[in-house]
Amino acid sequence: MADQYSMFLTTAPPLRRGSTPLPVKHQLRREEAVSDDCDWIPGLEEPTTLPISDTTVPRVESFSQSAASQPAYQSSGGALKIVLLGQNGVGKSSLALSLAGQSDRSLSIDSETQACGEGYECTVTVDDEDSKVIIYDNWKQDLSTMPCDVCILVFSVTDRRSFHRTAQLRLLLRESQPQTPIILVGNKSDLVRSREISSEEAQSSAMMFDCVYLELSASLDHGTNELLEAAVRTARGDCVGPGWMDGDPGAGRRESLTSRAKRFLAGLVPRSYGRDRDRGRYREMSRHRGSKIFRQKSRSCHDLSAL
Numbered sequence: 001m002a003d004q005y006s007m008f009l010t011t012a013p014p015l016r017r018g019s020t021p022l023p024v025k026h027q028l029r030r031e032e033a034v035s036d037d038c039d040w041i042p043g044l045e046e047p048t049t050l051p052i053s054d055t056t057v058p059r060v061e062s063f064s065q066s067a068a069s070q071p072a073y074q075s076s077g078g079a080l081k082i083v084l085l086g087q088n089g090v091g092k093s094s095l096a097l098s099l100a101g102q103s104d105r106s107l108s109i110d111s112e113t114q115a116c117g118e119g120y121e122c123t124v125t126v127d128d129e130d131s132k133v134i135i136y137d138n139w140k141q142d143l144s145t146m147p148c149d150v151c152i153l154v155f156s157v158t159d160r161r162s163f164h165r166t167a168q169l170r171l172l173l174r175e176s177q178p179q180t181p182i183i184l185v186g187n188k189s190d191l192v193r194s195r196e197i198s199s200e201e202a203q204s205s206a207m208m209f210d211c212v213y214l215e216l217s218a219s220l221d222h223g224t225n226e227l228l229e230a231a232v233r234t235a236r237g238d239c240v241g242p243g244w245m246d247g248d249p250g251a252g253r254r255e256s257l258t259s260r261a262k263r264f265l266a267g268l269v270p271r272s273y274g275r276d277r278d279r280g281r282y283r284e285m286s287r288h289r290g291s292k293i294f295r296q297k298s299r300s301c302h303d304l305s306a307l
């Protein structure tokens with residue numbers, strides 16, 4: 001089993017961690033990649049002025065429309081390209097390794113996982129269909145010349161800044177690759193006590209992004225199978241909408257804008273509203289039981305309405 005997941009490092013340059021200092025020429029590329037007007041998104045709770053060195057951004061501004069118009073896998077020998085984007089330290093490298101099958105998983109990965117350029121290549125079987133997948137977690141990957149089939153925006157549920165960063169990355173991506181499907185991922189769900197972003201908040205954000213939200217822990221390898229399945233289905237063009245959860249692709253049918261808006265608003269309604277409704281139901285039950293006290297209160301209400 002372990003042999004199946006063994007990774008062969010080829011002649012490709014080693015993967016760079018964002019936390020390590022960059023050579024000057026790479027710093028320049030990173031600066032080019034971030035346009036000033038994208039560093040703050042109107043509508044966010046606070047203006048986020050992230051230092052450029054603290055972010056992970058693809059070079060997307062020179063992306064050509066011809067590249068955008070065709071699925072990436074058609075220009076890459078049939079391999080599905082999955083790109084992980086997100087702020088530094090959110091766990092992209094850990095997630096890439098986990099997705100590429102570096103730990104035990106029930107999902108079938110039937111060929112050796114290997115480093116492919118700056119990504120990891122493996123073959124996965126989803127819905128009885130084999131797909132070659134390349135997973136990239138490196139900002140140096142130039143999306144302008146090599147578009148991806150699905151983009152996974154990763155944040156850490158313990159870091160609100162990284163959550164805001166996904167909104168910015170989404171805008172950057174939408175500018176140049178409007179067709180590329182997105183999956184929003186909240187990593188580090190195991191760090192329950194340090195959580196800054198609730199599932200509900202992230203879910204609402206995913207609804208606005210019109211994408212799926214998945215929560216997982218790359219360290220514990222919890223939820224990563226589901227992410228890989230969703231990514232492969234999405235990259236293949238199978239419909240995986242915001243309602244997709246727990247491996248049920250049927251639930252992913254696209255909702256109308258109205259019902260999505262309704263669900264979004266329902267998420268904003270304070271919980272006390274639900275409790276009030278329950279109280280109302282309790283009152284009804286009490287009334288049926290013929291509670292004396294309730295009847296007295298009820299009568300006083302009637303009196304008030306008469307006034």
Ligand SMILES: Nc1nc2c(ncn2[C@@H]2O[C@H](COP(=O)(O)OP(=O)(O)OP(=O)(O)O)[C@@H](O)[C@H]2O)c(=O)[nH]1
Binds near residue numbers: 016090190
């Ligand atoms: N508790 C917990 N820690 C995690 C998880 N995923 C990653 N980490 C830790 O978070 C730190 C950063 O993880 P990386 O995978 O290097 O994050 P990255 O986004 O690739 O960071 P850069 O390479 O700097 O861009 C490491 O110490 C990981 O062990 C997780 O699911 N849970």
